[in-house]
Amino acid sequence: MPNEIARDSGKPRYLQIADDLADQIRAGVLAPGSRVPSESTVMERYGVSQGTVRKAVAELRTAGLVETHHGRGSFVRQLPPVRRKSSDRFRRSHRANGKAAYLAEAEQAGQHPTVQVLYIGPVHAPAEVAHRMNLPDGERVLARRRRYFSDGTPTEEATSYLPWTVATEIPELFDENPGSGGIYARLEEHGHALAEYVETVRARLATKAEVSALQLSPGSPVIHLVRDAVTCGGRVVEVCDTVMAADRFVLDYRIDADG
Amino acid sequence: MPNEIARDSGKPRYLQIADDLADQIRAGVLAPGSRVPSESTVMERYGVSQGTVRKAVAELRTAGLVETHHGRGSFVRQLPPVRRKSSDRFRRSHRANGKAAYLAEAEQAGQHPTVQVLYIGPVHAPAEVAHRMNLPDGERVLARRRRYFSDGTPTEEATSYLPWTVATEIPELFDENPGSGGIYARLEEHGHALAEYVETVRARLATKAEVSALQLSPGSPVIHLVRDAVTCGGRVVEVCDTVMAADRFVLDYRIDADG
DNA sequence: CAGTGGTCTAGACCACCAT
DNA sequence: TGGTGGTCTAGACCACTGG
Known part of the structure; x- marks a missing residue:
């Protein structure tokens, strides 16, 4: 179950969602290579609209945690060894x-x-x-x-x-x-x-x-x-x-x- | 006067607008340090909504052409010498x-x-x-x-x-x-x-x-x-x-x- | 085909900055 | 105060992927 999102906290909702997902990735709940829940799933789960979910996932992408493919979904990146x-x-x-x-x-x-x-x-x-x-x-x-x-x-x-x-x-x-x-x-x-x-x-x-x-x-x-x-x-x-x-x-x- | 935006071209509108602004920057029409037209101005000029303008400006930002300050506007970056x-x-x-x-x-x-x-x-x-x-x-x-x-x-x-x-x-x-x-x-x-x-x-x-x-x-x-x-x-x-x-x-x- | 992400709108409200 | 950017919604339509 995801952490609850504070509707009134100073932090933007999309960042709260991004952090929540990032924690799940780092904790291994979302394993490398696995699919991130779809936009519609996340919309429902956190009670936000699509635009907000998209901004959250964009954060994960620029943080390098996730890569997304049109029509397939977003996936937790498994980094090749340095x-x-x-x-x-x-x-x-x-x-x-x-x-x-x-x-x-x-x-x-x-x-x-x-x-x-x-x-x-x-x-x-x-x-x-x-x-x-x-x-x-x-x-x-x-x-x-x-x-x-x-x-x-x-x-x-x-x-x-x-x-x-x-x-x-x-x-x-x-x-x-x-x-x-x-x-x-x-x-x-x-x-x-x-x-x-x-x-x-x-x-x-x-x-x-x-x-x-x-x-x-x-x-x-x-x-x-x-x-x-x-x-x-x-x-x-x-x-x-x-x-x-x-x-x-x-x-x-x-x-x-x-x- | 800005280039016209093809409503039907394969390219997303926000990218067309970003390219148009980028051209103006590179051509010196928008000089380093000067203000980029405000979101509402761009919305009107290209006939698009705020979200589209924001995505366009975000492109310029990640391309390093522009920096934006809350409440003041976006400004063409003047790069310090390498x-x-x-x-x-x-x-x-x-x-x-x-x-x-x-x-x-x-x-x-x-x-x-x-x-x-x-x-x-x-x-x-x-x-x-x-x-x-x-x-x-x-x-x-x-x-x-x-x-x-x-x-x-x-x-x-x-x-x-x-x-x-x-x-x-x-x-x-x-x-x-x-x-x-x-x-x-x-x-x-x-x-x-x-x-x-x-x-x-x-x-x-x-x-x-x-x-x-x-x-x-x-x-x-x-x-x-x-x-x-x-x-x-x-x-x-x-x-x-x-x-x-x-x-x-x-x-x-x-x-x-x-x- | 159903499900996914990608683009876009119209409108709302908030936070910051200058005057 | 008015203008700026920042967040968010609800809903629409498109484009890509897979069975």
């Missing part, structure tokens, strides 16, 4: 076993990773990418766009950009699977020894495209990460643009205190 | 001029930084902090809680935690201003030479407390950063927990490709 992205995931020594960074990390976390290649081919460099590579705006570059899944649910979408002159040196970069150790191994084999990576981290709300690509609820935050791969000669030979569901990742960075 | 947080901001060499990291960075960005000290004193270590410092849960630690402003608007709230035994060695840690170079300089002067920092980055939606502390709109994303300061002996002598408005910061990290 994955860590460690700043040493691109160390050469980790390439020894031949795994690409993503697969190695995911498997270590006990998950079943999948990669879907969306596009490999030439594109005009977006402004930010061209700037980072020190190329003219709109210059032709190789794009490698792919979507990553863990246990079947999409978690991340990434696009790598490489200067066209670099890409044509390395046929494997046009393959869906660039081979053991990933594209960084291929770059280094072809004389582009890497000195460092520079990562830029932003967070923002997901765009509509990202909401559908990553199966998010509208209003969810994403982490937007852009990484430059810099050679010993100071040249940026790859820019990787990644968008991740914010609630599925934690990023770790080690920073030397140096002198 | 600030970069570089991973080398804690280098010892940067402490030579005596500035703390935050002030040095903000001034370099041409902004007027302010710090407000909220609390300095003992607290029971939160679980995550205790774990990182390898202390028993709830152990007494020194907390230094402060809020940072740039040009008067709050951008970030941070709490540093230090083991009580370390804190009592260093009287300056109980002062509002810990002196030239900040608390890291004090720690190193007292025999805690720092080897590295480990930063953990998450993004999520702001809690209600954060919404009010950082003057955000509900549903805004924040960046949550937790940093350990690790001595050469491997001891964590400080944990700094920071919450930033996501739209005001970009984080930069350099990662050695190493061997």
Whole structure:
């Protein structure tokens, strides 16, 4: 039985209902994956109108407790385990076993990773990418766009950009699977020894495209990460643009205190 | 004059209105800081009811284009310039001029930084902090809680935690201003030479407390950063927990490709 | 088909802010 | 005080999902 709703309390009714439902979710009365009572049920149970119930459920949605599907209902979210992205995931020594960074990390976390290649081919460099590579705006570059899944649910979408002159040196970069150790191994084999990576981290709300690509609820935050791969000669030979569901990742960075 | 609203288009009316207003904002017809037409004005202009207008404005709010104040109206947001947080901001060499990291960075960005000290004193270590410092849960630690402003608007709230035994060695840690170079300089002067920092980055939606502390709109994303300061002996002598408005910061990290 | 969520209206009352 | 946004209702119709 639900808690009673105080008709006169200072708190809006829709928030009282949202809190009540949230408590039931946290207490396990509403288990992960189970259906939240339908709008009409909640209307009757608390004696409120549909609009009020909808605002309550909207609260649960933006709190990330619930996801709702038109015509089916709202369901308690079962969050996929959070994955860590460690700043040493691109160390050469980790390439020894031949795994690409993503697969190695995911498997270590006990998950079943999948990669879907969306596009490999030439594109005009977006402004930010061209700037980072020190190329003219709109210059032709190789794009490698792919979507990553863990246990079947999409978690991340990434696009790598490489200067066209670099890409044509390395046929494997046009393959869906660039081979053991990933594209960084291929770059280094072809004389582009890497000195460092520079990562830029932003967070923002997901765009509509990202909401559908990553199966998010509208209003969810994403982490937007852009990484430059810099050679010993100071040249940026790859820019990787990644968008991740914010609630599925934690990023770790080690920073030397140096002198 | 506003674009006409197609009564029959597939798109919901509230989204058409939201897009129309968003266009006016982006085109500068509605300038930053200016008032969005009141609900009743919009109702009349587009011939819709209040509920529809409210949903439209809610869209603009979650898109970060507008902020609304009860009894006053909705206003086009003027975003403070984005600030970069570089991973080398804690280098010892940067402490030579005596500035703390935050002030040095903000001034370099041409902004007027302010710090407000909220609390300095003992607290029971939160679980995550205790774990990182390898202390028993709830152990007494020194907390230094402060809020940072740039040009008067709050951008970030941070709490540093230090083991009580370390804190009592260093009287300056109980002062509002810990002196030239900040608390890291004090720690190193007292025999805690720092080897590295480990930063953990998450993004999520702001809690209600954060919404009010950082003057955000509900549903805004924040960046949550937790940093350990690790001595050469491997001891964590400080944990700094920071919450930033996501739209005001970009984080930069350099990662050695190493061997 | 019945049941679900999604949109919309017309009208009411309240809470906040300025004057 | 009048104007603003915030909550709520009762009822309507539409769009999607499932059996």
